[in-house]
Amino acid sequence: MGPLSDDGLVQLLDVDGTRVADPDWEPYASHLTPEALRVFWRLMTLTRTFDAEATSLQRQGELGLWVSCLGQEGAQIGSGTAIREPDYVFPSYREHGVALTRNVDLPQMLTLFRGLEHGSWDPAKHSFHLYTLVIGAHTLHATGYAIAMDKDGLVGSGSPENDGAVICYFGDGATSQGDVNESFVFAAVNNAPLVFFVQNNQFAISEPTTRQSRVTLAQRADGFGIPRVRVDGNDVIAVHAVTQWALRHARSGQGPVLIEAFTYRMAAHTTSDDATRYRTRAEEEKWRQRDPIDRLEKHLQQLGQLPDEFRTAVEAEAKALGKRTRETVKAWERPPLLSMFDHVYAEPHAQVEAERAWFDRYQQSFIDEGSHA
Structure with missing residues (x-):
């Protein structure tokens, strides 16, 4: 593929918001008009607002637990907006931004974290499976579903606009689980139409990636014969382009792909975690300067494509989402x-x-x- 960032990652938008020329990946991002980029910015902003509100509700005792995706919005919105029908998504438990792209009602998602329901959305309606709290277990479910899609004639049919694939999200820590490695085996030998999407936020709870693998997580795909690519997970444009390519590859019947989106979890692992025990403020500040929302905002400003009226409208929408989230959660009563x-x-x-x-x-x-x- 084309040029990489200094970290060996596919990058189409540098940390200052300037587009990076890459003839290999540009075809997968050429359809992104300024209007589409504003949609990305809006979705990332709404995801972050919801995430902050859910964190506050947990601190107030309204939720039993919350799993933040702060800092990972670029990886989630970039990939989520590449998904279409009849694709199907298997999330872990942190993919709130992906859920938003699948039109899942975010406040209702919190019934799970309130302990009221197993899951509040219809997986069939949204093509978005329920959250899986058992780390890595859902990768096997995703593999089976993908194999079934292939056998049902929904892959490589000769009609690309009607073909589908599965995308499965998990974190860096899950790559150490046996279930995930078994999924790689089954997906590879069955040529499953499956995109494994690793959000490498660099910590499996408190354990850094450097203590999980001596090679990049993407390189683990090599032993299974699965094509792989590493992408700057805080570059929403590059993530979108890479996911577009991977899904097209899988939909066409060419088998699985592994994407490693290199990002950073700005919040604690969950609200029961104390991240100050295993990382420094200097490290956190370094990654704040690579914030995915700020990066895209800078780019839109460079293009003169982030008008005040649009920003004001999104801010109002975000404020309304926060208010609705609070009111929804606080109105819930204990079910039988x-x-x-x-x-x-x-x-x-x-x-x-x-x-x-x-x-x-x-x-x-x-x-x-x-x-x-």
Whole structure:
């Protein structure tokens, strides 16, 4: 491929917001008009606003836990906007920006982190699977789904506009899991139409990537015969271009691809983590200067394509989203405990029904004891 940044990453927008010439990757970004870039800026801004609001709600005791994507908006919006029907997304638990590109209602997503539901959106409607909290397990689900798409004739059909693929998101820490490596094996030997998208935010909770691998994470694909590419994850344009290429590759029947989006998690791993114990303020400041939203904003300003009225409108939209998120979460009431047995399986299941009946009797026993007191 074409020129790389000093870090060996595909880059189309440098840290100062200036476009980088790259004839190999430019064809996959040439359709991005200033209007499209403003959409990217808007989506990243809304994602960050929602993320900050969710963090605040957790600190106030309204959520049990929150998993921030602060600093990773470029990787998520850049890739998410390359997805189309009939593509299907398997997220882990941090892909809030990708969810936004799939038209998932962000405030409703918080039922999971409130402990009210297993998941609040329809995976079929949004082509966006429920979050998976077991690290790396969903990569096997994604591989199976991709193989099924191929067998159903939805890949390499000779009609590129109708072909689809699967994209699966996970972090750097997940690449050390056995499930992920098994997924690489199955995807490769079955030529699955699957894009493995690694958001390398450089920390598996507190463990840096340097203690997880002696080579780049992208290079792990080599042993499985999977094409791979590393991209500057804070460059939304480059991420979009690379994901466009990878999805087209997979949709055409050429098999899986591994993308490593090199980014940085500006927040803690979750709200139960203390990032000051394993990284420095100097390191964090270095990455603040590489902020994906600021970078695109600088570029749009250089083009004279970020008018005040547009910025004002997005700021108002973000403020309204924050307000709606707060009001939605604080209006929720505790559901009946028996609802935890709903939607475990698509069809009725004898064991689940037996467990529901037992738990109902268990609850009733407290009521009965109280009535005899």
